[in-house]
Amino acid sequence: MSQTIVNLRYMVDDVEAAVEWYTKHLRFSLISSHAPAFADIKRGSLRLLLSGPTSSAGRPMPDGEQPLPGGWNRIHLIVDDLPADVASLRIAGVQFPNDIVTAPGGSQILLVDPSGNLVELFQPARS
Template structure:
């Protein structure tokens, strides 16, 4: 079965690896050098590249190198959003806005050390 991969451009791969491993429970599958790492969690492969590093960190046809940021994001499911948010606040992790509630559950967007967004999502309780 094919695995879904998402590539994030980060300023510091080592710092990003620490963040995703220590705070969001990703496993490091590969970290061959300072410009690239491959992590995994629950069927998602996360590829981390520095701007200009390797194939994935380069722009195409003389374009500028990709940069971190924006609003496209991965979603990481959590069991207790309030506790997770409190832990992120304690560690001074940037948080974009307040917890939002919808039909499917509750979510909040936090940032990795390079400013890439991650949606933390707590599914609604099934009745």
């Protein structure tokens, strides 16, 4: 089965703030918004579902556990010039919990969306 779009859901505290952040800083485009409950945005073949506390995905589990934003799972976006992207995002006030890390496969850094979800920017090593 072949699919050209990959869907990923992030729980967010504020759907409108999340849409603004992803479209402004990471070049996502808005597909639809049903704020304050839900919006979906797209970058390339990634469709990101932003689900707020009042969305159906925000409902508690039968045992009472509540879906929350954050954690170590993250979107991994490939970029061409990591230092330049980081510099412009820092000027824009985006939060980074670490500095650029370089390894044999490339360089990466994490940034944090308004709800505490992580996004990884990754520049592959040049061959």
